Amino acid sequence: MQPFKPCFSNRVGTTLFVLVILMSPVIIPEVQAGNYFKGQITYATYCQGCHGSDGKGALSGAPNFTRGLSLMKPDALLFDTVINGRNAMPGFQGVLKNEDIYNVISYIRNFH
Structure with missing residues (x-):
């Protein structure tokens, strides 16, 4: 009796594994619309x-x-x-409008 041989070679198995990983959904944070340029001005100020x-x-x-x-x-x-706010950071409720905050979030998400 011949020993058991897997149906797939290592190369095929590795390829399938890589494909499954590449096809898996990537977790991306939910993003609200914000204006990058307005966010830059608000960020510089606050x-x-x-x-x-x-x-x-x-x-x-x-x-x-x-x-x-x-x-x-x-x-x-x-x-x-x-x-x-959080830890040493003060809260900006009543200081910034919601739109201003989403603009800042848009701006900081583009730092490199």
């Missing part, structure tokens, strides 16, 4: 002092927007952080 002009965080504890980890959150969670 955010740059702590988060830096380059988004890398000018103060200790300010997230680095050039690394994707801070921005993997959905817009709704980022919006909530801006409205209510």
Whole structure:
């Protein structure tokens, strides 16, 4: 009796595995429409002092927007952080309009 041989070679199995991974859905945060250019102006006025002009965080504890980890959150969670504040960051409820916040989110999502 011959030993059992798999139906697929390693090459075929590896190819199938790669295809399954590539075809799997990628988790992308829900994005609200925001105006990048208006967000840039609002960011410079209200955010740059702590988060830096380059988004890398000018103060200790300010997230680095050039690394994707801070921005993997959905817009709704980022919006909530801006409205209510978090840790040392003050909330901007009553200071910024909802539209302004979504504009800033659009801007910071484009830091590299």
